[in-house]
Each structure stands twice: as structure tokens, then as C-alpha cells.
Amino acid sequence: MTAPLLNHLSQGPDSAPPLLLGPSLGTSYALWDAVAPELSVTHRVVRWDLPGHGGSAADLIGPGASVGDLAALVLDLADALGIDRFGYAGVSLGGAVGLHLAVHHPDRLTSLAVLCSAARFGDATAWRERAERVRREGLEWLVESADARWFTPGFTVPALVRDHREADPEAYAACCDALAAFDLRDRLGEIAVPTLLVAGRQDPATPPAQLREIADAVTGSTLVELPGASHLAPAQCPRAVLAALRTQLDGPPASGMEVRRQVLGDTHVDRAQARQTPFTARFQDFISRYAWGEIWTDPTLSRRERSMITLTALVAHGHYDELAMHVRAARRNGLTPQEIGAVLLQSAVYCGVPAANSAFATAQRVLEELAEEEDSG
Template structure:
């Protein structure tokens, strides 16, 4: 009989490089809600829930469990999804699972990011006490203090607090057992995959010193500290976490990763962020096509310069009457170094080969955009 898998959510193209996202104790994969959609443009993102959290069965971990037991469940999920080698990012307990995988199953992990976590969690005693408390009284009192442990004063994410309150007490206690037994300090030097450590400067649970300890021991590891972030940095400071993870995992994302970088350089972060915010499962493959093919293969081809590509693009958009896209690419042309006079010369050329009415509309659109850019000091 096949054992039940961890509850999970998959996003992004099936052909993209896999990236698994692990949660912190007491949370669900909703911890990654502000980060996963963006990562799914360049990766096949799989975020999973701890046993007894979200939709994961409580019985997947028992009393006396270890982080190794949790890592085995992650590998079972990857195997079931046909994922042999993957990038991995995890928060707190999810980060500990990533460290275990990188040490004990290095052939499965291509790149690792450990967020707000540790190679040890301040000794076994406090975790054994918490496990006993939860087994005796449930999670209500702990959920009441979740904001203080997870976020800076005045910040909260009600969904995550609710997930904490709704977690299965016995499974939560088993996770505490795993944290109590975890200490990987003597094996950190064995980690050979590219490794990023992300610390929240205001994190009382795993302060930056814990992440610095890992960074100092893992060969070639990098450390990023996020100002204003406490223990659940992906929920509190998603933009900063995204920037760090994009930079770290981008090298493994192939044309889609390169394309997303170029797309942002040419069109600007604001436009790309709006496009990503509007993405749905229905449009995800089209967004991947744009990033991977148009931006990752065509715009990165060194045969033509970006200036030349902008001039060609403007001409094509005038020819087909795509005025909204034309406005976007007039701004892009300015970023690519074209002057207003050069843009005007391109549009004048289109009057000869695309027709005066098309050029007339194009000049009106370009004039409006350039006036807006000039008004902003662009």
C-alpha cells in the first residue's frame, strides 16, 4: 500500500526547472503566497505542507520524529511528481529539511536557499517542553502568541495565524520533536551545492547569527540580511525575498530565467510586476512562453543590439496597429538608448512603408508617452 503524500500545490510550467518550497512550523504553504507566483514564471514550483498542517495527513510524522523523517517525505513527494533533481528553499523547519537533504542526499538538490532557520534550534529542552504543552493543551495558546514570534509589532497575516490554530496538535508536537533532535553543525562543510542564507534582522527565533554560522561553514555560501523582517520573511518582506531568490536560482532557470531578467531591464519592474500579478493558471504557460522564447532567446541573441531590436519592434507594432504595445515599447526604446529624435525617425520611416494613417496614430501615441516620460524626468 502506497503511503499518503504531503499535501502540496504545484505552479508553473512542467518543463521548467523544479523548485520545492518548504514551510515553517505552524504555517501552511500560504507562507509563500506572495513569492511563489513570481518564481513560477521561471520554475516548476512545488510548495508543500507539513504533516498535520494544511491538507497534509497528521499521521505522516509520529512522536520522536526527526528532520530526516520529514526530508524523506519531501523526497517521496518529489519521486511521485517525477522530479529527480530540484532547487530547494525552506523557512525555519522547512529550511532544516533543506540542509538535511543537501547533506544526506546531495544528488537530489541542485541549489539551496535556507531562510530564517538554523543548523540547530537552541537545544532540545524548549522544544520538548513545547511538544509536551501542545500534547496536553492543544494549540490555542500558542496561536495567540504567533504574531510576536513570527512578525515585527503591528504586522500580521491572519491566514497564517489561522493555519497555526487549525494544525493537528500531535503532528505539531512531532515536528517539535524533530527540531529538538536537530543539530547539523558538524556536517555543514559537506554541503557542496550553491547555498544562500536569508536572515530577518528582527528575527528572535533564528537571529542572523544562526544564518551567519551556516554561511561561514558552507563552502561558497552567501548571506543576505533583510531589514525589518522577522521570522516569516516571505510573508512580511516578500519583495526582498523574491529579489534574493531570483538572483540565487536564476542561473538554473535557463532561457526563462535569462528572459525574465531582460524583460525587466527593457520593460521595467512596474510593468512586469503588474503582468505577474494578473497571471492565472490559465495564462501561466503563455507567460512562460514570453519569458522563455521572446525574451530569453530572441531579445538575448547578440546578433542585434537592443537599440536595433527596439527600432524593429516599434515598426512592427505600427504596422499592425498595436498602439497599447507601442506605448510600452516607446518607453522600452528610451531605456534601450534611443532619443526622442531617433524614435521620431523610426515612425517617419513607417509612414512610407506602413501607411500615413498608421504613422499618424503612432506619432500621437509616442508623443503622449514621451511627454509623460519628460514630465517624470525620464
């Protein structure tokens, strides 16, 4: 019989680089609602629920649980989804899971982001006392102070407070046991995966000093402090969190010429540059700076989506030489021949059948050339 998995939500193309997102104690994967859809444009995003939280079964862990137990559940989930290596980002307890993975399973991670978390979460006795009280009295007494612990004054996310109220007390208490026993301070120097630390400047639970401690110990790590953010930064400051994660996952924005080469290929760009004259130089510079440096670098749309739009526009205007170039670009941007065909078929409806007929002929020729090049290569 297959062991039960953590409840999870997958978004984004299965072929995209995988990214797992971990939640904070007392919340569900809804913590990432304002961030995950944007990340799923370029990544296969899998966000998961802690045991007894959201849709995850409470009996996945029990009294005396450890962060290592939670990390093992995350790896079980990744294995079940066919994910070998993945980027990971987690908040608070979810961040602790990421630190554990980076120390004990570095071969599974491509990158690590630790948000509003710590290598040790204060006094272990306080966590054990919280666990015992939750087992005796339930969670309502904690729910009443959730906003004060999670957000700056006047801010709230009702869905997350509801998650807290509806969490299973026994599973919540087991997570408290895990936090009580967690201490990776003496092993932080072993972390070699690219690491981002994100701190909320108004976070009373894991103040910036605790993230700074990790950043100082992990060689090459980056620390970002978010003004106006408390403990649940992805919910309170999603745009800032998204910007930090995108920079880590995708690197700093490429220049226009870099993007032009990535999309169109060195051969095409070198040929265009070789043909450049004093008369056309300003136009070539304009294309690189504006079309490729501003439009194609805007992260609102993925390159796959931009290729689809560009193909349609070129069909509409009958620019078949440009279409041939962008069929090649579309393949470079991850579109399959079937997806390119679907775009051209859609164009037949809105741009006209004769235009689509010519476009199919152009695309067929380019795809055959690409196939021949792959066979000869």
C-alpha cells in the same frame, strides 16, 4: 497501496526547472503566497505542507520524529511528481529539511536557500517541553503569541495565524521532537550545493547569527540580511525574498547584449554586428541597452510571455522579416510549434485574417528550416 503524500500545490510549467518550497512550523504552504506565483513564471514551483498542517495528513509522522523523516516525505513527493533534481528553499523547519537534504541527499538538489532557520534550534529541552505541553493542552496557548514570534510589532497575516490554530497538536508536537533532535553544525562543511542564507534582522527565533554560522561553514554560500523582517520573511518582506531567490536561481541580471544573444542567437547578432557602420552604431547600441538591457531583462514577464507578445505585435504591423527572426527566438524561449500557432490564431482575431495568413506562411517556413537544421545537426 500507494503511501499518502504531503499535501502540495504546483504552479508553473511542468517543463520549467523544479523548485520545492518548504514551510515553517505552524504554517501551511500559504506562507509562500506572495512569492510562489512570481517564481512560477520561470520555475515549476511545488510548495508543500508539514504533516498535520494545511492539508497534509497528521499521521505521516509520529512521536520522536526527525527532520530526516520530513526530508524523506519531501523526496517521496518529488519522486511521485517525477522530479529527480530540484532547487529547494525552506523557512525555519522547512529550512532544516533543506539542510538535511544538502548533507544526506546532495545528488537531489541543484540549489539550496535556507530562510530564517538554523543548524540547531536552541535548547532541545525547550522543544521537548513544548511538545509535551501541546500534547496535553493543544495549540491555543501558542497561537496567542504567534504574531510576536513570527512578525515585527504591528504586522500580522491572519491566514497564517489560522493555520497555526488549526494544525493538528500531535503532528505539531512531533515536529517539535524533530527540531529538538536536529543538529547539523558539525556537518555544514559537507554542503557543496550553491547555498543562499536569508536572515531577518528582527527575527527573535533564528537571529542573523544563526544564519551567519551556516554561511561561515558552507563554502561559497551567500548571506542576505533583511531589515524589517522577522521570522516569516516570505510573508513580511516578499519582494526582498523574491529578489534574493531570483538572483540565486537565475544569476545576476544579464547584460543587454547577453540577453540579445540568448534570445536571437549568436549567428544573428554576429551578422548584425558585422553589418554595423558608424552611421548605425548608435542604433545598435540603443537596441542592446534599451530593448534587450531594460525591457527583456525585466523579470515581471518570462521570456516565453515576451515572445508571445512580440509575435503578436509583429503580426499586427506586418513586420514579417522580424517575425521570422522572432519565431526562431520563440522556439529558443521554449514555445512549442503548437503554442506559436495558437498565438498566430489569436492574432487572426485581433490583427486581421490577411495578416495572420502571411504570418502563418512565414512561421511555417521558419519551423521547417529549424526541423531540417535539427535533422542535419
